[in-house]
Amino acid sequence: MPHPDPQPLSCDVAIIGAGTAGMAALRKLKDTGLSLRIIDPEFRGTTCATTGCMPSKLLIAAAEAAHAVRHAAVFGVHAAPRIDGVAVMKRVRDMRDRFASGTQETLLDLSERLRLKSRARFTGPTQLELDDGRRLEAERIIIATGSDPMLPDAYKPLADLCLTNETVFDLPDLPTRLAVIGAGPIGVELAQAFARLGVEVALFDSGSTVAGLTDPAVSTALADALRDEFALHLDTTPTPRRVGDQIELTWGKSERAQFDRVLVATGRPPNLTALNLEAAGLALDDHGTPLFDPRTMQCGDAPIFMAGDANAARPLLHEAGSEGAIAGANAASWPDLAQAARMVPMAITFTRPSAATVGEVIPPGRADTVTGSADYSDQGRAKTEARAAGLVRLYADRQDGRIRGASLAAPEGEHLAHLLAWAISEGMTASRMLDLPFYHPTVEEGLKSALREICQATSSPITWSRDDGAPAGE
Ligand SMILES: Cc1cc2nc3c(=O)[nH]c(=O)nc-3n(C[C@H](O)[C@H](O)[C@H](O)COP(=O)(O)OP(=O)(O)OC[C@H]3O[C@@H](n4cnc5c(N)ncnc54)[C@H](O)[C@@H]3O)c2cc1C
């Protein structure tokens, strides 16, 4: 319905999207004296808290409890889990709502003048139109509209039987049979969690790797571990059709199966279509995403900045926060811009074993790189806990053994990833890392074999006072 006031609103900086990136931008801007507006159609809290990181980790936590009970017999402890699906989903929602209410309260604390509850679209480089007809003239604009799940065409006519991350956590009970399409981070995390909670799961991906791992050996190590728990079909694009209130998938030569629901996790493209970016006059890439400078977050030389999933570069929570801060600080100082030193890239998938990529993932055969490997299917501490599986690959500079990146699927992989990201940030060589203390017996000391391999390949010294033998079960 058109708004009664035809007079355009105006401000110094408009932020489109009140998620993690938009709110981080607002924090940088709020004490600058600039007039601000933040626009969002819902102000429902961040994706992370409502339908992303937190509910998925809550489901994974329930799954781990079930898994621990089911596998206790290996330690001589006998028990069988009785899984109350209604209670599992209720805890996910109750805790999710508590996390979400924290982010909602921050939004409610914003003054009425600051908040514009509406969807924004560009009508000019610095002009926005809101979906209630109001117009807003802003000297500088930050786009922080996030990303949305997409349904491939084949699933659109079956949308009522499909789930995405927006709906899956609202299931009142666990399904009996669930197909998951897409083995990226969302697909593998949720497929394993549902399988551990007793759901019959089949996971399909048209590609050949899992969890976004581009190192084939590491992806295979994770895929092998996942296959122990549920059916995983790579290089497979099934064809769906409705059969009563079920979805039937067919694939391969003549394989078929019916499922109660299909969880579609085939990617989350940036949420840009409603923005009418053509009117902003920005240069766009082949996917229609504005070209931007990742060190300033500025789009071309326009007074427009982009942060978070909206720019599709690093669609992760800590990066959305950091990009929002960079965009906010630079929108404040525009036209003077500061170049931010970006963090070492790190992406973790919370499967068990957990998967991660850190820094540069360097394909095999590059003359300037050496690779060191650590086999976690034979790692001491992991074996004591009956969870030995996985592989770590470290990529290092051939000249001096400086660690440049890592791919891994390993127990406690999320912690190993942090250790490696910090070492890479500090410019450490394999030799330097081996000079630092590794406690015994830990999952961390498993990295030593990969580091020694790099030292050997680069003729780097291991400090004379360090023992280069491996203790039992390293
Ligand atoms: C299931 C799942 C699990 C995840 N797990 C993890 C994890 O474990 N770790 C991790 O690092 N990352 C994880 N992520 C990714 C992480 O959630 C996102 O990277 C992060 O939430 C992105 O924040 P954002 O600010 O860019 O977007 P959002 O928080 O989505 O905010 C975008 C905002 O823009 C608003 N908006 C959209 N269009 C318009 C418009 N035209 N006008 C006005 N407002 C608009 C929306 O309403 C929304 O409030 C996960 C994601 C999912 C889906």
Ligand SMILES: NC(=O)c1ccc[n+]([C@@H]2O[C@H](COP(=O)([O-])OP(=O)(O)OC[C@H]3O[C@@H](n4cnc5c(N)ncnc54)[C@H](O)[C@@H]3O)[C@@H](O)[C@H]2O)c1
């Ligand atoms: N732990 C985490 O940090 C975490 C967890 C979940 C999500 N996320 C973020 O959310 C983003 C989106 O995750 P996602 O897993 O939905 O997307 P994704 O793009 O990472 O993975 C999608 C997968 O679906 C496959 N695919 C695409 N179309 C298909 C089709 N028609 N049939 C079968 N397979 C198909 C692709 O090959 C790919 O492996 C990620 O990039 C990540 O940044 C992060």
